[in-house]
Amino acid sequence: MKETRHLPESELEIMQVIWREPAPVSRAVIEQALEKEPPLAPTTILTLLSRLCEKGFLALTKDGRTNLYTPLVSRREYLARESRSFLERMFGGSVTGFAAALCDSGIEREELEQLREMLEKGEL
Numbered sequence: 001m002k003e004t005r006h007l008p009e010s011e012l013e014i015m016q017v018i019w020r021e022p023a024p025v026s027r028a029v030i031e032q033a034l035e036k037e038p039p040l041a042p043t044t045i046l047t048l049l050s051r052l053c054e055k056g057f058l059a060l061t062k063d064g065r066t067n068l069y070t071p072l073v074s075r076r077e078y079l080a081r082e083s084r085s086f087l088e089r090m091f092g093g094s095v096t097g098f099a100a101a102l103c104d105s106g107i108e109r110e111e112l113e114q115l116r117e118m119l120e121k122g123e124l
Helices: 009-020 027-033 042-054 075-091 095-104 109-121
Strands: 058-063 066-071
Touching (some): 009 027, 009 042, 009 066
8 A cells, every 4th residue: 555644634524525426526526525514615625625636645637627536545545544553653553452442432242243253254
């Protein structure tokens, strides 16, 4: 996986929309899909999209006067990197420490069972 940066919340919200929608995605689609109150101004959305292109998260193509955005980093790649970073920062890389904290957090027994099943199937 290529090195990616941690995204600020506002840029991550834009990426979440782009990952959900079929690529390529226009600014208008992104604007409609964002569920913010108050809504972001179109110029703010364009600024965030420009930053994401500069950081290598998005590719920009033009279709007439419309800018279309395609993700260059998948949601799965980003989440994997962020998860590893979180694990390193918060638990010194210890999965056991993370699991103990997860259990202390009040996680439901059904969720623990799902994790166990994923481990047994080799999905984790």
